[in-house]
Amino acid sequence: MKIISLNKGVGALWYTLIFGLYFCCTPALANKVLRQNQSLLQQIQIRGSITDGNNPLPGVTISVKGKLTTAISDYNGQYTIAASPDDTLVFSFMGFKTVLIHIDGQKTINIQLKEDATTLKEVLVNTGYYSVKESERTGSIAKITAAAIEKQPVTNVLAVMQGRMAGVNITQTTGVPGGGFDIQIRGKNSLRTDGNNPLYIIDGMPYASENVGNTLLSSTILSAAGINPLNGINPSDIENIEILKDADATAIYGSRGANGVVLITTKKGKSGKTTFTLNAYSGTGKVTRTLNLMNTPQYLEMRREAFANDGFTQYPDWAYDINGTWDQNRYTNWQKELIGGTALTQNIETAVSGGTSNTQFLIRGTRFKETTVFPGNFAYGKTALHFNINHIADNNKFSISLSGNYVADKNNLLGTDLTREASVLSPNAPELYDPNGNLNWENSTWDNPLRLLEEKYLAKTNNLTASSAIGYKIMPGLEVKTTLGYTDNRLEESKKSPSTVYNPAWGLNSSASYFLLNQAKKQSWSIEPQLTYQQEVGLGTFKILAGATFQEQTREQQALYASGFSSNSLLTNIASAAHIAILNNDNSTYRYNAVFGRVNYNLQQKYILNLTGRRDGSSRFGADKHFANFGAVGAAWLFGKEDFISKAIPCLSFGKLRASYGTTGNDQIGDYQFLNTYSSSGISYQGITGLQPTRLYNPDFSWETNKKLEVALETGFLKDRVLLSTAYYSNCSSNQLVGIPLPSTTGFTSIQANLNATVENTGWELELRTVNFQNRQFKWSTMANATIARNKLIAFPGIAASTYANQYEIGQPLDIRKVYHFTGINPQTGIYQFEDYNHDGAITAPEDRQNIVHTNPNFFGGLQNSLTYKNWQLDFLFQFVTQLGINFNYTGVLPGVGNNQPVAVLDRWQQPGDTSAFQQYTAGFNNDAVNAFYNYSSSDAVFTDASFIRLKNLSISYTLPDSWSKIGRCRLYLQGQNLLTITRFKGPDPENQSQGSLPPLRVLTMGIQLNF
């Protein structure tokens, strides 16, 4: 295949040069085009205002029929356009019926547009490489727009989608700002926990979403996931988010499409009068839920009983809480003290936009700041700049656009999440501060939780995403286009741990202090030349797309550990460290190369066939496994347009049946996994920096494949006032690429290999949109979505002999836990009992961990209502999830040791004959009770209903009447997030189900938006 081999490193530059040359000559071409459209008739200026009956309508496109002239109405609904007295003006606006008016010599044309429910389905949907009309799409695509995003006071792009899309399950893992969200689009396809992330594309450019954070620095504050790589995206700069779900939509993304594709399109400039926008809000946040913990008398009663049960007549020296060392009457609500604070949120955005019909621009700036609910002075700040320029040449052939997003993020936090300490500290633990205002260590009898405030975590992210599209229409129907993209993502994380975090009794000085620094840089470029061709054939239209992708991503990362400081005040200055150890210094290159295409045939706008395919090459596989092919076929039948149907069902205004089938792949395994290598361990000995084997290696693994099938029925009734979409999908993932767990006697705990296992995800997705009521003043519409998802391991040859034997079960979901079956408390001994599956008289793993518990959410969705009355608008979204979750018994500590417990634990066994929920207390010396407790933590007793209904979002806004604000428009609003949670969950929050991570916050904000 190597006809011409270009030098690899310089190759990229070379291609760019070639393309650069192309486009250098295109403006020249553009100039030579004749100005054929000049009218002989004299142009006049037409003015007017556009309303919806009540309010002015900004953003309406006014064009002159048959000509290129267009204009856009401003924020007061005013427009001006040049046209001949004989021309016809076309007023079009999304969601409203298009109106044509013959000028007929008039100079002022005022007009009222009527809302049109049917146009919803005429909206163009972006599928990445091409766009289709909503009504004509053959694939499964969910979409949300800026209108919904702007109603939510959140900073993470995943947060804005929660509860709003069928088939998309998003979970917030921590309430600490800058922390984690998990997303699953149509279930878990891969056995690898980190192999289920979708592909993120921002304005055509893949966004490297893999985490380059170092969990050594961040796991104690931001949970196991570390710093969220999506922080580099500013939600308020987003115009649309489209999620591609089925094979028809994702196969064109080939190897990266298995887990769905999240397409993010940022805001664009609009022509018309230059407009300024100012939007500011501020508000407060508190944790959603906390545990109901014991007070001091209840706690001390538990402790005394525990020691009595263990046969102690005298309390040990170290049992400070009950042996008299600590005040027996003190009580502190540690949850209130440590995580009960109020986080303040502030956000301000400004934007300028405008332009002519040829050139438009937009510049937006955002500044966001959020403090934490922890004590101390900590905050997360985000500054974002977004710009966009679009230009189309006079000849309407050459076009160019440039978009850029720059986000600077600064997350200044304490070193450790205090949530766990808050739930386990003894309620009679001592004062936080001594009378002199210093940390109180109470003579070394406790570890003051505020010591953790001494450690500081700081993360700075700088993210640049720039993309450009250059297009040229060669002849009618034939267009070439190249998209060029560049991203630069930098992360600098540091953790400062001064010796003051330790008890002074250790006598440590600043030589025990340390400073951890992690610096990472991800850069990528991509070039995607594309050719589209459109041709009428017979009664239909052929659309063809062909293109190629070249992408390179480089990553550099260095983490270092500095210690031996002469003073704690020099802790962030590496030069002051006596010892610097490089923990890791990694760099990697990922190259990706593909050709892709699409053939679409649309017959009479009734029968549509869509073929897509991609051939992918990835550097993540060994030399023999570089390339693979992916493809899909999709078809749609708009039966609503068939005469016999519309006669039979007159109320049916729209009807479409669509289906798709195809394959996608997954290459999310990290770079160089196929190589046998040694890497630097960061450990130095005798002046030699150590090398360690990186992994067990397997050069022969290859792509994971995912076959997707979907059938959907989309219907509209009563002139599309009711739109219902029902989809069934069935996805099969095989050739699973996993780190197969190995016993540690192999030296490692896993090896990367393909596993001949198949995972099936099936489900039903329902989406319903209704306009419940509509007149001039009042409009009420509802959007609902619901998903029933099933996940199943359908094949796994040799599972019994494999290392997965105790983790998975054929016919069961991947999210299962094999646990002991809790059978109650022995009324005689007061100890937990479990089912002895193998009847050997002992409760042992794995033999007796045979009870299967399903933890994946199987039914979830959202219900949104929008009500508009005159100048008022009210939106609210309820999110619901049904699932089993881990309750407080899972990570809970042994009832009876020196940690606090939920009040429910008071219901314990005390004497023979008692029936209770919890076994007898023990201070940790009753082996039977301790073992039973740990078995209990691994039993079905820790799984309880974690279903919830949550008022996810509420937004009320009021637009000041025009008479009040002459120059522009003014809108006042109130927004809330996670306002109300209805659940029976026994634990802090049913969403993150963790006692170690901060629950999500309940946020309430007030704001104002000005346009002029």
Place this chain on the structure above:
Amino acid sequence: MKFIRNNFINIVEILWLISFFITLTIFFSSCESFVDVDVPDSQLTGESVFQDKATAEAALVNIYGRFRNNVLVTGDLNGLSILLGSYGDELAYYSNGSLPEEAFFKNNLLPSNTTVTGTWNDSYNLVFAANAVLEGVDRSTGISQNDKNQLKGEALFVRSYIHFYLLNLFGEIPYITSTAYQVNAKAKKWSQEILYPLLITDLKTAETLLPANYIGGERVRPNRTVAEAFLARVQLYASNWEAAETTSNLIINNTATYALEDDLDKVFLKNSASTLWQLKPQGDGQNTLEGQNFIFASGPPPNRALTVDLSNAFETGDQRKNHWIGTVSDGTQNWYYPNKYKQNNNTGSSAEYSILFRLEEVYLIRAEARAQQGNSTGAKEDLNKIRNRAGLANTTANTKQEILEAILQERRVELFTEQGQRWFDLKRSGQSNYVLSAIKPGWNPTDLLWPLPETELLLNSNLLPQNPGY
């Protein structure tokens, strides 16, 4: 005119289109090479590591760095000095946080205990590293025979050293001698009767391969003498008394290199003459993790302290109690901590390294081996060497049983909080139950062995059954 211009445009456009496709062709033809990437400069391929002595050595000494920082014999929280000190009768637990040693102190280990699992996993990870050195060096064409011998000798030593600890902690274990994961994933476990001869064979090979001198001058990497000292210990544990004695002779007779320090305060300094093998800190000025983790300045102890039992075990006049034990008092109560290492902060240049083998132990090995063979005089001679140095009079023990008990007691006060020596002594002398059931509320007779990690049993059924009591 207009016609020509229009056609001209079409020609340009067609040319444009043609060149576009030519470029696309170039793109696709270079696909294969485009997705070939070089090994990143932060990694080396397995082959190249062993083509060069310097990188091969870096692969080997990384194991010592891990011992020092965080595996098995480390002075850190997950090392045997603290874990076994707490599991047995040396250390008392004071923290109300949850430190790794809490479950050990309460003798409440579970098969899912992360510290137990971590000890197992990290140990076998280092065994893999040692085996990779052995295999890599064997295949290497770029390293001289002398250097090969030295590297292989050290790797063999390390491999048996780790297995020795594992077998004494867990009982029956697999003996891993290659990097072949397909084989090692199904590894079978072996009894002591099979394991000790394997260990001894490896050690004897190491002894012949290792040089007599220390690489780099300082005693921070095992040489032939260290292999011999360890062999003596293994022979003692395996009850090969005669072999234990003859191997000890080799070291004790090497008086030119090794001698007991008369000054007790110098025994744990980095240049101590009695040291056979110690672990060098990462940076100059740093000292030991033992010092950092044992020393505290005010009472009650923040985390751990010596048990009252141990501080009472010293005979009156024993200078080790004054020199090797630190005392903290709040006016009414005293607490004690191990103070063999005296530095818990950095010093201008490092003063102390963590010691893994010292001559005193070899004397005590020989004393025990001699006593077991009925040589009371020889045994007492060795024992008295250690006693006299501590300021104590000669032992009064006479019968074989008395002498063995005196040696056990001497080992307790000489080797306390050193990589679990005391715990292993209690275990092999059969006294664990007698001693510990009296003072530890959570003690069970089956606690002699740690549980095999639950994850291992789930992944490799050849390791079943679990140790008794778990």
